[in-house]
Amino acid sequence: MLQSQTLMKKIDRKAQNLEAQKVALENCIVKNEECKMIGTIKVANITNEKLVNVRVTFDEWKTFQDLPATYQTSPSKNYDNFFFKLEIPSIQAERIEFCISYHANGTEYWDSNNGINYSLIRHNNDCV
Template sequence: MPASPRRPCLVIRPDDSSSDEDPPSPTRLKKKVVFADDHGRPLTQVRIMTEPSNVPPLWSHKFLAEVTQGMSAEPVAHGEPWEITFQQPASSYIEFRKKLDQEKVTLENVIVKENEEILLGTIKVSNLAFHKEVFVRSTTNGWKTSEDIFCKFVPNASTNTVSAAYVLYDTFSFKLTLPPKSRRIEFCVCYKCEGKEYWDNNGGLNYVIVKKVQNKFHRSNSDEFLSVKSSEVEKMHRTSSFDVIQTINKVDPWSEFACWNHVDTSNPYW
């Protein structure tokens, strides 16, 4: 294939300001630099966008087929989520410390990892002696059978800098596997030290997690939605707007209004 004819980078154009009657003068010629590749072709391309800046570009079906390569955007089916039925013990610190001092062991926090089907948790125990044994006893069939999962010691900064005799509490972690076919798991915590056993069974109720019940208004068809009358929607908007205006009118001046004064503090802040 023959190479494209080369063209110079320097293009000389006549000055448009010169009169049509006068011949172009070499001293009045304009110079324009054009950058090209080694074959003389332009280095840039100009494309005109017909869509506004706030609208995505219109892609052809052929382009989408090349990008997706036959894959579809069907929703991925997920299993039913797990629900923790008890309050996190450490959320109320005063009660948590009181229970720890009295019973020597207490569950601290738990986290459900849905994607891995596991339950992670931490346990606090009183440092009664150096040698300790902590485990979690769980069941999925109402205690017809049970399984003991031994916990791992979690070192902290004070453990490395302070003598073990002066550390008041130790932390242990555990991991429970959530069987896919189970809908309810109960567990309790045991702490063995110096020949004695200390149990935390949530006041006799055990710690329970269950498969979360789906909302009764859930629809399998994504095209179906709950319908609310427009009059009811307008009523809700009017009521909420009226409440906000009444609250603002009671404050004088505006700088004294603090939204944090209206926050519900009955539950712990996460």
């Protein structure tokens, strides 16, 4: 099973800092039976053109992938929500790490969990 309890506690704190950092992971759920991670991201609505990505690694940042997030809703004029779905590959990685990038008006913003990134620990060879 992928453990994500600590992740959820950190997400709650990060959402409170959205005003300062402009992007925050809002929700993340691991569906072990489907080998998927799904989540939502909230960004400050500072321009109409936005690019939101989930940067993920399965090998401790030797390589990474940028997964585009999809616009979901606009709950208010100040914030937009984005959705992502990540297929968890059937590899022997013990840790999945990720962070969020938001590009707007030529500026790049990051939610990297205060520089330590978000991580999920794989147990019992789930999703393999």
